[in-house]
Amino acid sequence: MTPVRRRTLEILLESHRAMGAYDVLERLSQDGYGNQPPVAYRALDFLVEQGLAHRLQRLNAFAACLSPDRDHAPAFLICRSCDRVAETDAPVLRAAFRETAAERGFKVERLTVEAVGLCPACGDGDDTGADA
Amino acid sequence: MTPVRRRTLEILLESHRAMGAYDVLERLSQDGYGNQPPVAYRALDFLVEQGLAHRLQRLNAFAACLSPDRDHAPAFLICRSCDRVAETDAPVLRAAFRETAAERGFKVERLTVEAVGLCPACGDGDDTGADA
């Protein structure tokens, strides 16, 4: 864990939400680190590899892992209204899927599960969303 | 279904694999259609909406749906070695996940399930892949 990587993780943790690589980069460069994309992407890739952060494919964004200590099978609930992301664990789902895939001879290495929908706050009779 | 859309679907079907929007675009323009990105994206978005094609988030790519007739909950097996994509149905998984999400008050509208790993051909003692 190096300074850039640590700071990158802090940025993700502080924001409490998914951030694009370029948003992270901007923060990093404000803190005196490099201002070119690879700086952010390398740090983010490292964090993802270490299980300290996750990549959200549907958002082209990254978020700090909320339970980095234990090995887990994360699934994400992405609110299309307020853009908030909830991380949930779905071990049963993952195991079932692995098995299904194995029946077809496919070895699952990484599994992405992402749902888009409405979070409790936004779905509660409020279809227009609460961006705040 | 218009000529561009039909041709787009044919291109996806002919390739038997996931294609980037720009690859599709190139084929379209070879066939005398427009050569600007919106031409491909509009056709692809239409096909996805109609359930005739799917979007693969991890690949930023599109693939024809293999069973467009029935309503289904697709999950994808993406081989990291040969880039082939297998589409599979996972209704149980989807239902289980919806329930888990509902417990947390989240209304799932769209669910993405994508696995990266090794297909039977590439996992079979062949780690380097078979691009052909």
Place this chain on the structure above:
DNA sequence: GGTTGACCTGTTACGTTATTACCTCCATGC
């Protein structure tokens, strides 16, 4: 016939996301 409106296609221009290639720095081990 003429008009209106919906829908589709085409194009320009631009914004966003991600990677390649190359260089420097520095800690380690010999």
Place this chain on the structure above:
DNA sequence: GCATGGAGGTAATAACGTAACAGGTCAACC
């Protein structure tokens, strides 16, 4: 000292995606 390898810095560019506008077609309607 000096090779080695990991990490970070930078320039340049590739890849992906969208906004905004222009024209064309066609059915519906008066």
